[in-house]
Amino acid sequence: MDLMLQGSLLDLAEEMALGEVGADLHRTELGAGAWVDVRPGWLSAGDELFAELVRSVPWRAERRKMYDSVVDVPRLTKFYAAGERLPHPILDAARLALSVHYAPELGEPFVTAGLCLYRDGRDSVAWHGDRIGRSNDVDTMVAILSLGSPRTLALRPRDGGGLPGSRHKSLRLPLAHGDLVVMGGSCQRTWDHAIPKTSEPVGPRVSVQFRVAGVR
Ligand SMILES: O=C(O)CCC(=O)C(=O)O
Numbered sequence: 001m002d003l004m005l006q007g008s009l010l011d012l013a014e015e016m017a018l019g020e021v022g023a024d025l026h027r028t029e030l031g032a033g034a035w036v037d038v039r040p041g042w043l044s045a046g047d048e049l050f051a052e053l054v055r056s057v058p059w060r061a062e063r064r065k066m067y068d069s070v071v072d073v074p075r076l077t078k079f080y081a082a083g084e085r086l087p088h089p090i091l092d093a094a095r096l097a098l099s100v101h102y103a104p105e106l107g108e109p110f111v112t113a114g115l116c117l118y119r120d121g122r123d124s125v126a127w128h129g130d131r132i133g134r135s136n137d138v139d140t141m142v143a144i145l146s147l148g149s150p151r152t153l154a155l156r157p158r159d160g161g162g163l164p165g166s167r168h169k170s171l172r173l174p175l176a177h178g179d180l181v182v183m184g185g186s187c188q189r190t191w192d193h194a195i196p197k198t199s200e201p202v203g204p205r206v207s208v209q210f211r212v213a214g215v216r
């Protein structure tokens, strides 16, 4: 048996698992009631899951206007509405764990799952807030599980400049395989976010975004 094969057998032997959401969870206050939580390494041993999602999700091209501005969206997507079967049971477990952890603050469960595939560093999503639906007027949360190649989630105040109560003019969060990031409070209304293009030689990344009913 060669070393490569041994390595991959060891990977397969490690079982995919979600850690406690609240363990190693760090909140950053962004001002104006916006915040972002980061939970590094929430999902471990997710290589097979990542490969399966890339392979089996019925990805669709998305090059059109989205959200409240003209946004160039070079990436592939698949949206799972409430009640639709998710492409892997671990995603049901992830959504449930998030609903339980954030219930006291959120007051309603996460129900939808938006999946995005960034094929390489040229795929991206431009600056926007998830402001379709209730999130245009009220606080909400968008929870993102990042899989595959690392990419940066960039955040900046919607109207430019710093916000009262925030030490941050803008933020760049490096998201690695298995990391969880949750944008909460007024974040979708008062801040914008983006996955910028990169000239780094990065491979594919899958983003799984969980949202509550009536929010895109
Ligand atoms: O790729 C990501 O993690 C972010 C995607 C996003 O912001 C969106 O689809 O609304």
Ligand SMILES: [Fe+2]
Binding pocket: 128, 129, 130, 193
């Ligand atoms: Fe978004």
